[in-house]
Structures are given as C-alpha cells and as structure tokens.
Amino acid sequence: MIRFDGVTKQFPDGTTAVDRLDLEIVEGAFTVFVGPSGCGKTTSMRMINRMIAPSSGRIEVDGRDVASVDAVALRRGIGYVIQSAGLLPHRTVVDNVATVPVLTGTSRRQARREAMAVLERVGLDASLATRYPAQLSGGQQQRVGVARALAADPPILLMDEPFSAVDPVVREDLQNEMLRLQADLEKTIVFVTHDIDEAVRLGDRIAVFGTGGVLQQYDTPDRVLSSPATDFVASFVGRDRGYRGLSFRDGSSVPLHPLSTTRAEAATEVRLEPSEWVLVVDEADRPRGWMDVTGLEGVRAGHSIDESTAAGGSLFPEGGDLRQALDAAISSPSGIGVAVRRDGSVLGGIDATEVLAVLAAQRGTEASERSRAFTESGPAAG
Numbered sequence: 001m002i003r004f005d006g007v008t009k010q011f012p013d014g015t016t017a018v019d020r021l022d023l024e025i026v027e028g029a030f031t032v033f034v035g036p037s038g039c040g041k042t043t044s045m046r047m048i049n050r051m052i053a054p055s056s057g058r059i060e061v062d063g064r065d066v067a068s069v070d071a072v073a074l075r076r077g078i079g080y081v082i083q084s085a086g087l088l089p090h091r092t093v094v095d096n097v098a099t100v101p102v103l104t105g106t107s108r109r110q111a112r113r114e115a116m117a118v119l120e121r122v123g124l125d126a127s128l129a130t131r132y133p134a135q136l137s138g139g140q141q142q143r144v145g146v147a148r149a150l151a152a153d154p155p156i157l158l159m160d161e162p163f164s165a166v167d168p169v170v171r172e173d174l175q176n177e178m179l180r181l182q183a184d185l186e187k188t189i190v191f192v193t194h195d196i197d198e199a200v201r202l203g204d205r206i207a208v209f210g211t212g213g214v215l216q217q218y219d220t221p222d223r224v225l226s227s228p229a230t231d232f233v234a235s236f237v238g239r240d241r242g243y244r245g246l247s248f249r250d251g252s253s254v255p256l257h258p259l260s261t262t263r264a265e266a267a268t269e270v271r272l273e274p275s276e277w278v279l280v281v282d283e284a285d286r287p288r289g290w291m292d293v294t295g296l297e298g299v300r301a302g303h304s305i306d307e308s309t310a311a312g313g314s315l316f317p318e319g320g321d322l323r324q325a326l327d328a329a330i331s332s333p334s335g336i337g338v339a340v341r342r343d344g345s346v347l348g349g350i351d352a353t354e355v356l357a358v359l360a361a362q363r364g365t366e367a368s369e370r371s372r373a374f375t376e377s378g379p380a381a382g
C-alpha cells in the first residue's frame with residue numbers, strides 16, 4: 001500500500017505544487033491521478049519514488065516512510081514509465097529491456113531471455129528485439145518502455161502520461177493492452193493523465209487534482225462521473241459525463257425485439273412501407289446495412305447492396321453496457337439499435353426509449369437502497 005499523509009510540496013520559488021495530500025493507494029489497484037496541467041499530478045507521483053522530496057508530510061510504501069529507505073533499493077521495487085518512453089537510443093530493444101536486471105546482477109544471457117518473454121507479454125513481435133528505438137513507431141516505443149519497467153518485476157508501477165504522445169487509435173490499443181496486462185499481473189499501478197476518458201477507462205480508483213495541487217475527489221470512475229464532489233470536478237469531467245457514466249451500467253436487461261431482416265440475395269423480394277426499414281444481413285446473419293424504400297428501388301434497378309443501404313450505426317454487443325445500447329439505438333439510421341452475438345450475428349433490436357427506461361429503473365432501485373440504508377443506520381449515524 002502507498003500512503004500520503006498530509007503531504008505538501010512547495011518549490012523554492014514559492015509554487016505550491018501539492019497541497020496537504022492525504023491518499024491511500026490500495027495494493028493491486030489501478031489508480032489514476034487526473035486533472036488539468038500544472039495541478040501537481042507528476043509531483044505527487046515522483047514523491048513516491050523519491051525523485052522529489054516533500055516539504056512536509058510523509059509518504060509510506062508498505063508501511064515504511066520512503067524518506068528513511070535507501071532510494072536505490074526503493075526504486076528497485078518501483079517501475080517507472082514516462083511519456084517519451086525514455087529508451088537508451090544506442091541499445092537494441094532487447095538490451096533496453098534487460099538493462100535493469102543486468103545492473104542488479106542477472107547474467108546478460110539470462111536477462112535477454114527474460115526480456116524476450118516480457119516483450120511478448122506487452123504485444124511486441126520478437127523480430128523487433130534487435131532494432132534500435134529510433135526504428136520503432138511511437139506506440140511500439142511505449143510498449144518497450146512498459147516492458148522495460150516490467151522486466152525487474154516490481155510490485156509497483158508508476159506511469160506518467162505514458163500514452164499521450166501517440167495517436168488515438170494506437171492509444172486505445174495500448175490502453176487495452178494495459179488492462180489485459182493488469183488483469184494478469186495485479187501490480188499496484190499509479191498512472192498520471194490529463195485525459196478523463198483515459199482515467200475512466202483504466203482506473204479502479206481515480207484521484208482528481210485541482211488548481212494549486214488540491215485533491216478534489218478520490219473515488220471510483222463511476223462515482224466521479226455520477227457524483228462529482230466539487231464544481232471543479234463537475235466541470236473537469238465535462239457536460240457529457242452522464243452519458244459516459246452509462247458505460248458503468250449493465251445493459252443485460254435492455255429488451256430485445258425481433259428485427260425485420262433479409263439476406264442480400266433476397267433483397268429485391270422485400271415489401272416495405274414508406275417509413276419502414278429492413279436490415280440486410282450476410283450469409284452468417286451479420287448486419288450489412290439498413291434499407292428503406294428508396295434503397296429497395298435502387299436494388300430493384302440493379303444497384304449493389306452497398307450502394308442501396310445506409311451503413312448501420314454502432315452495434316450493441318451481447319453483454320454490453322447501457323452506453324453501448326443507447327449509442328446503438330441513436331446512431332442507427334432506422335432508429336432501431338442492433339444487438340449482436342459474440343460471433344457478430346443479429347440477436348435483436350433495441351429501442352432508445354427502453355434503454356432510458358432501464359436506466360430510470362436502475363436509478364430507482366439505487367435510490368430506494370440508499371434511503372433504506374439511511375433509515376436503518378438512522379440520520380444521526382451518518
């Protein structure tokens with residue numbers, strides 16, 4: 001466990017970067033420090049591995065004050081990943097990853113063998129191992145940075161904006177990889193980002209920092225979105241926080257309705273009223289697009305299915321959440337969302353108003369549970 005106890009950091013020029021921080025970071029949890037630029041996230045993180053010393057207060061790692069522990073020994077148990085990956089340019093990928101184990105006494109051969117296994121773990125092809133960092137893409141360099149931090153198998157991993165320099169698609173890949181790794185490794189991870197979406201996606205717990213290094217809220221992503229503790233948090237998480245919060249709600253009780261579908265080869269046989277739509281599916285029953293009367297006339301006139309259908313919206317995967325359900329319904333040209341099985345075949349149709357009814361029902365249940373807890377514990381107990 002990592003514990004901040006009344007920690008303040010004031011730099012010599014008078015800037016208060018972190019202001020009386022109290023925080024307990026749970027072992028094995030993915031904790032994200034989030035907030036706008038300059039609010040003390042990086043400073044707080046760097047006080048954990050003693051790269052920065054607090055002006056007052058105390059930081060404990062596993063019950064020991066970090067100020068009293070040898071800094072080198074402390075850092076051996078704490079991996080550190082930064083935005084630029086921080087790789088050594090004149091060493092190959094495999095030797096970058098093997099650096100720390102070699103420094104701590106593992107033979108070069110053994111360290112390289114282990115480095116190859118870690119590279120595979122972070123999703124890097126073995127053929128990249130002999131390249132130099134400059135011969136890799138930004139996303140690949142970040143993976144090497146993560147591999148290097150993991151090579152010494154530290155129980156704690158600090159990650160400072162590790163994915164902020166890569167494009168959004170690669171970034172999403174890296175985030176998924178991180179979630180997959182963490183499910184496996186269960187390290188104590190502290191991750192700094194200024195991107196609330198990234199925080200919500202990755203974190204078990206989120207610490208929202210505000211101006212002047214004051215901690216605003218420390219909570220689950222769901223609670224940060226649904227019950228911001230301060231106006232600062234509310235404005236930081238943004239106007240569409242309610243919609244984002246839907247991704248923490250189970251969509252399994254959204255009603256599914258039979259859908260009118262047709263195979264592409266039979267599309268010319270379909271009968272449609274002017275306001276009706278039919279979902280065209282392929283031979284495996286997977287959606288290809290929506291067709292209305294105009295599209296049907298097109299197919300009958302010899303146009304292709306792709307030319308005659310409107311691309312479907314996003315799909316609602318079996319087992320998905322309420323955000324995916326609502327998005328599927330409102331992004332569909334027909335107004336009906338399409339639910340699909342794991343193999344991509346059509347499962348049924350979704351109505352947006354029914355998704356909202358499920359949300360209202362879930363909220364109603366939560367409200368009555370809260371009021372029961374309040375009555376049982378008595379107003380004075382809280």
Ligand SMILES: Nc1ncnc2c1ncn2[C@@H]1O[C@H](COP(=O)(O)OP(=O)(O)OP(=O)(O)O)[C@@H](O)[C@H]1O
Pocket residue numbers: 011012013015016017035036037038039040041042043044194
């Ligand atoms: N060595 C330093 N000397 C003086 N002020 C500093 C120093 N390092 C950081 N600061 C200031 O402390 C405050 C917090 O900085 P910090 O880097 O922790 O913020 P951050 O939330 O991580 O921001 P960013 O996302 O931009 O990195 C800022 O006002 C910054 O300018």
